Amino acid sequence: MVEVNQFYLKFEANPDRYTLSDLNFCLNHGESLLLLGPSGCGKSTLTYCLNGLYPRELDGEMRGEIVINGKPATEYRPGEISQQVGVVFQDPETQFCMLTVEDEVAFGLENIGVPHEIMEGKINHVLEMVQLLAFKKSAISSLSGGQKQRLALACILALEPSLLILDEPTANLDPIAKKDVIHTIQSIQEKTNCSLIIIEHQLDGWTELTERCLLLNRKGIIFYDGDIRDAIAFKLDELQEQGIWLPKITQYLLKKRLKTEQKLPLTVKEFEEKPFSLFGNEEVNEGNNLPEAGLPYIKASHISWKVGQQPIIQDISLTLYNGEFIAIVGANGSGKTSFSRILAGIQRPTKGSVSIKDRKLGSWKESQLREEVGYVFQNPEHQFIANTVFDEIAFSLRLKMENEAVVKEKVQAVLETCGLLQLQHEHPYALSQGQKRRLSVAAMIVDDQPFLLLDEPTFGQDASSNAELMGLLQGRYESGATIAMITHDMELIHDFATRVIVLHKGRLVADLAPTELWQLPIEKLHKWQLALPIQVQVQNCLKKEGDYAAQSS
Known part of the structure; x- marks a missing residue:
């Protein structure tokens, strides 16, 4: 081929x-x-x-x-x-031409001359395969990032x-x-x-x-x-x-330095099938418990937001406290990004109010708000404004009229930490998707805001970059910053989060510590499109094996 x-x-x-x-x-x-x-x-x-x-x-x-x-x-x-050769690109938005889901799939079919009488069936078929049939008439702009990814896949599948x-x-x-x-x-x-x-x-x-x-x-x-x-x-x-x-299970077992002459498993299912005596009855960290609450930092009161008649966020009230590392999770399209933008003052709610330090968002000047809250967008390109990587990171510092020598020192430090030093003279749009993501985080953290909101900060990162980014965020957290992170990575939640906020169909359905989340019935987690992290799956496997051995003896 x-x-x-x-x-x-x-x-x-x-x-x-x-x-x-x-x-x-x-x-x-x-x-x-x-x-x-x-x-x-x-x-x-x-x-x-x-x-x-x-x-x-x-x-x-x-x-x-x-x-x-x-x-x-x-x-x-x-x-x-x-x-x-059909390609689903890394950034799905770069391959869309039309305004609605149906028209986007039809566009490729029309270009290869598919008769209209069979086109409808093909469109329905591929949209059903990627679970987007209910969004057939929707505007592409109304889809979440994950839904756009599935639409791009549907468009390519239709061309066979x-x-x-x-x-x-x-x-x-x-x-x-x-x-x-x-x-x-x-x-x-x-x-x-x-x-x-x-x-x-x-x-x-x-x-x-x-x-x-x-x-x-x-x-x-x-x-x-x-x-x-x-x-x-x-x-x-x-x-x-x-x-x-x-693979996560392989990585976990290597981290535990478990020696075996057999090849390490690539999946949890393979791990379950191997003799457990091979790995030993390892103790597994269950995750973080809720820390003692600091002072209230952000209060959201009865927040709702809709697009046209479509409700996106439905009556959410909660308080975020100083010194928390919060994970915001849920299915694609559950409202995570919309809710985070409302908290950051980027998007106004249809109903309800948000206060930061007991001041309503409307009373904050934009310049003051951006010094208080840093936001990293899901699509890094949505926040780029300079012509070089260096200038992108330096922009906010120069806006505050900082001394150029100080600017250079701060930017160089962040460039090195984020693995971008060799790319400092490149245009942001010339970077790979993973490098763009690191740049978007670097441009935000250089300002030392006390509250950081990050939408999928580790998307597109290799293992080394992922470790550096999360180490950077952990450092900010340990120095007193409050961090809220939207993520689908259960391992990050397990390893870093002190609190998990779960959204489902625009509603707040759970607000708890990671340890409490992992103890919920697996059916409930799957309903919310969540899974157990590898560490907890391993623990459950070992416990099951231990129970079986005890019963046998």
């Missing part, structure tokens, strides 16, 4: 550095492949080459050959290759390509929706025998679909092509050095 031979690529902006170097690999019909590597290593760039966007839209140089279905990619006419490339297709999805999407893709591949390339950082769920991986290092060079289990066994040091995520 795909042949890549001695392939090199570099951009005009970096003439002395190849983004991709000497790539050689093949992908057969019906085969699946995990394309893994650190943020900014060229994974998405390779995608643009495989679907024909490069070299047509490339400001730079390409060498080598890419062959799709026996024909060089450069010999396909514009648009022709997209019927064979021979090769499907998914660039972090589940990064913005809640745990249950992620499982559903992976299951859907697996079902589609079985029915159509299409080839599949998955670019992901978080591997959980994907290893059940394929165990072949292609590993890129930070220089855009392939350092491994083969079975993921063998990579963990023989390339572990290099995987960790490059910041490539391992």
